Amino acid sequence: MCGIFGVMDKRRQMMDGSGIREALSMMNERGSGEGAGYVAYGIYPDYRDCYALHVFFDKACESKAVIDATLEQWGTIEHDEAIPTCDQPNLRVNCTPWRYFFKPDASLAPGSASPEKDIVTNLVMQINASANGAEVVSSGKNVGVFKAGGSRGPGGSGGWPEDVADYYRIQDYEGYIWLAHNRYATNRPELWERPDPFNLHDWSVVENGKTTTYGANRRYVESFGYNCSTGTDSEVIAYLIDLLVRKHGLDISLAIRALAPPYWEEIDRMPEAEQNLNRALRFAYGSATMNGPFTVVAANPDMMVGFTDRGKLRPMVVGECGDRLYIASEEAAIRAMESGVESIARPAAGEPVIGRVAP
C-alpha cells in the first residue's frame, strides 16, 4: 500500500500546501498513520540561488557545530534556521528539523561538469553515512522535503498526513510542484529520515511499492560513489535518476525506459533503430532496472514524471485541469484537490507520464 500524490503547474503558478494536505488525507486508508511527507518546489524564492539543505538533528546542540563546520569547508552558509514547526498532539517529535541555505564553492570540484551538484552530492553522502546525529533529507535549490515518521501501539506517536502537514505548517508554503506520500509502515517507523519523499538536490521521489531489485540496484549505484544510508527504494531511485540523467546524460524518457524497460518480445517487434536503442538500454542498464511492484512519481525543478513497473502492479491515475497535471494513487485524491478535473486517465503498464514546466 502507501498513497502517493503529485501535482505540477505548467506555468509555475503557486499552490499553497492546504490542497495537497487534503488530497493526501483522502488516501488515509492506503496508509497506517505512521508517517507522511511532502516536497515542494518553488518555496524559497528569497534564496533561489542557494542549495536548501533540510537536516534532521537528533540533538541539535551536539550535531549542529559538526555540520556547520563541514558545510563551511565546502562553501558558504548564507543563512540557517530551525524549520518552523507547530507541535501536534498526535505526533511525537524525536528530532529537530533545521534548514541551511548553502552556496557550494565550485572551485573545490575542478573538472566537474556540475561542480556544485557534485559537492552537494558528496556532502549528503558524507553526512548521512556517518554517525553524527544528522541526516540531510533534502538538498536542492528552492525545494524542501517535510516529513515525519510515527509509530503505533502503546506509546505510539501518530503520523497521519494531517499531523505531519500541521506540524510543518505546510499551508504556509507555496510551490509550483508538490509531491506527497502517505505511508503504510513495514519497517522501523521511528526514524524520520526513512519515509518518502526522498530528495537529492534536483530530484525528489515518492514511491508506492517495494521493488524486488533493491539489492541489485543499490550495488549498481554504489559502484558510482553513491551511498545508500536509509535502505529505502526511493533513495536508490533518486540516485539512479541522478546518475542516468545528470551523469550519463540520458533524456528523462530514456532514463525511465532504462529503469522500467519493455519486454524483449516487445523490443523484437520494434523497427530496427528503436530495437537497437532499446537493446542498448537493457544492455547498459540491466543492473539499474527496477523489478517488482512500483509506481514512482519524481520531480525536478522543470518536470514531474510518473512511471510504473511494466506489469503495473500498483495504481497510477493521471488527471489534467488547465495548467495542472496530477499523478496519484487514487482518483479521489485528485478530486479532493480539483473537484472539476477535466480529464482522468489510467496509463497502461510501462507507459510513463512526463509533464514539463513551460520554459
Next chain:
Amino acid sequence: MSSNLGSMPLRYRVTIDREQCMECERCIENCSYGVFRRDGDRILINSRKCTACHRCLAYCPRDAIMLEEQPCDYRSHPVWTRAVRESIYNQARTGKIILAGMGSVANLPIIFDHLMLDACQVTTPPTDPLREPVELRTYLGKKPSKLEFRQKPNGDVELSTELTPNLMLETPIMLGHMSYGAISLNAHVAMARAARETGTYMGTGEGGLHPGLYPYQDRMIVQVASGRFGVNVDYLERGAAIELKLGQGAKPGIGGHLTGEKVSADVSRTRMIPQGSDAISPAPHHDIYGIEDLPQLVNSVKEATERKKPVFAKIAAVNNNAENVAAVARSGVDAIAIDGFRGGTGAAPRVFRDHVGIPIEVAISTADQELRNQGLRNEVSLIACGSIRESTDVVKAIALGADAVYIGTAALAAMGCRVCGNCYQGLCPWGIATQRQDLVDRLNPDVASKQIANLIHAWTLEITELMGAAGINSIESLRGNRDRLRGYMLDEGLLDILDVKSVGA
C-alpha cells in the same frame, strides 16, 4: 609385479540373485570392464573390475544384480582414512601420479546448499509465470557502460554507441566444454542438438571440431587451449564464439590430459595429433607468459574472425581470483568463464582435483564485486561453472553475480552417466566417455539429445518459477541481487565475502 602389497580390498562387490537371474547375458554384453563372464552354465563375477557404472543394473531385465560399495572394512582411523591408505598402496606400487576422473571427491561443505532463496509474500506479490512473462533471455558479451547519442538534422536523437556482438541465449544454461576425445562423437552430437533445441550453446572443449558437428556450428563455442589441438582458422570461423581456455577448475595450474587409449583415428584427425598418443596440454599457453600477452592473443583471434564473434576466456578459480578476473576483463574478451574447484574432468591428477582451487560460489562473488569496484562489470559477462547440479545452483550463481552457467557433469548424467569417475579408461559403457565404436554406438544421439533438452527445459521451468516467486520477471534483475539470498550456517567471514546476510537478517 614386484610388490608385497598383494591385492587391495574390493571397492565394490557385485552379486547376482540366482533365483532371479535368467542368464540372458545382458550383463556380460553391457559390461565393458569385464566384470561378468560365462563359465559353463554359470555367470561368474569379477567384482574387482567393477566401477559402479550401473550399466549392468540398468539393463538387467530381472533386477537380479546388486552392488555394494566397500564391502570390506579397514580398521577405522580418523587420520589414516581408507582413501589415504589406498593412495599410498597404489603409489608405493607404481611410483606414479594418481589420475582420477570427474570432479572433486573431497568431502567439503557445498556453499550452494547453505544459501537459501527468497520468495515474496505480502509486501510484494509473487509473479505467476503461468500467466505473466518471466524473461530468461540472456545476452553474453560486452555491454556499453554508458550510451552516446547524436542529434539528427531533424532534431531527433539517435544512438551512436555501437553494440559489440553478443550471444543470445534463451536460458542462462550452456553446455560446458568437454572435448571430442574425452567424450564420444555421439555425445557431442546429442549435446549440439539439445543446444539448438533449447536456444543455447555448447562448448567444443579443446579437441577441435569434428565434421559431424558442422551442421550445428552456429551453436558451438570453439575452444582454443594451450595444446592448440584442432585449431586453425577454419575452426575459429565455424564457431558462434571462441573460448580461450586458460585454466580448468579440476586442475588449476596444469593443462588438459587425454589418455592415449581415447585417441582413436578420428580423434587423431580432429585434434591433429598422432593416434594413440597421450595429449597432455602445456600448463601455460606458450604465448602467454604475462597478462600483457593475453590481449595479443585475444586480438589475433578477433582479427582472424573479423571481430564478428565474442571471445571468451576460461579460468580456474584460485586464491587471487578477483585479480585474475579484473586482469582478463581488460584484455578485450567478451566473457569470462570461471571454473570452480569442483569442476569436472575426464582425467586429472587426484591431488589437483581434490586440493587445488576455491569454490565457484566464492569465485563468482569476488569476481562480480571486483569488476564493479573497478567499473568493469559491463566489459565482460561472467559464466559460472564447476558442478552446477540443479536449477537452484543456477539461480544462486546468478544471484551471486554470474550472467549464465555452464553445465558439464549434469549434461553427461542426462545422457546416462552415473558419475563412476573412470572416464580416463576410455571404456565408458554408456558410450559417453569412450571412443570404442561398439560402445559409442550404444548412445543414440536422438534419444540422448532429447534427454539433455528435457533437463535444460525442466531447469528452465524451475528457474522461471523460482524467479516468479521472488517477484522477479527478468534475469538481469536477479543478477548480482544478493539481497535475495540468505546464508544458513555459514560463518561470518564467508558471509562477508559472499556479501550475503544470514538467515533471519
